[in-house]
Amino acid sequence: MTHLRVGAWTIVAALVAVTAPAQAQDATTLKKDMVGQWELSTTERSKTCVVTLKGDAAGHASKLELEPACKTALPFTKDITAWSVKGLDIVRLQDATGESVIDFTEVEAGIFEGLRQGEGVYILQNLAAARSMAKSMDQMIGDWAMVRGNGEPVCTLVLTNTEAGPDNFQVFLKSKCDAAITQFNPTQWRLERGQIILMSKAGEAWQFEADDNAQWRRVPDTADPLIMLRQ
Known part of the structure; x- marks a missing residue:
């Protein structure tokens, strides 16, 4: 039995020896990749700010x-004084005592997404990519046909840029619509992670994703799909 225990611990030690450098490298790579300009925002960028993460030690x-x-x-950003990588994949924005103000995971x-209790989810995104997304969102404004x-x-x-609550915008049905659409009766929309999200007063949500033909198809796909086309 003693030999079995020794053998088991030998295997565990060997696994730790093999995996530890790789894990350390992952954290090191993440820290290196995070240096630069980032946009910190609410989920749909109704409130944003630019954060520059530096490689200089603090x-x-x-x-x-x-x-x-x-x-x-x-x-809440008034309390942020530094940043760090915790564990393998947590990007922490912290206060002067080293306590977390908000933690992000990719x-x-x-x-990256981070949650503040009582406030909601926040997004940390590469600044150039975030501004490209904003441009994409601007292109969503206007008339759409659903077929x-x-x-x-x-x-x-019609998708508008008129705010309708946190991170959402107003949408209007412009013409007489199919019964299923009228019953759903979307009143708000947002662009989230590459999807157009339509939401009803009842809290129901429909998701549409862009396909290879520059159309937006409702997902999950069905035998009789709904497609949104820019007019």
């Missing part, structure tokens, strides 16, 4: 700069 963390508008747009390439997979028109709707 005690056990690294230095950063917040643009002056941050404290007004996102009041949910997509270059996009079936066979091309049959079922509705015309």
Whole structure:
């Protein structure tokens, strides 16, 4: 039995020896990749600020700069004085005592999410990519036709940039619509992670994703899909 125990611990030790350098490298790579300009925002960018993460040491963390508008747009940022990588994949914006103000984890390439209890989810995204997304969102504003997979028109709707609550915008049905659309009756929309999200007063949500033909198809796909086309 003693030999079995020794053998087991030998295997565990060997695994630790093999995996530890790789894990350390992951954290080191993440820290290196995070240096640069980032946009900190609410989920749909109704409130934004620019954060510059630096490679210079600040005690056990690294230095950063917040643009002056941050404290007004996102009041909790007034407590942020430095940043660090915790564990393998947590990007921490921390206060002067080293305590977390908000922790982020990567949910997509270059996009990190963090939750503040009682406030909601915030996004940390590469600044250039975030501004490209903003441009994309501007291109969403205007008239859209909704059609079936066979091309049959079922509705015309208007996506606006008029705010309708946190991170959402107003949408209007412009013409007489198919019964299913009228019953759903979308009143708000947002662009989230590459999807157009339509939301009803009842809280129901429909998601549309862009396909290879520059159309937006409702997902999950069905035998009789709904497609949104820019007018």
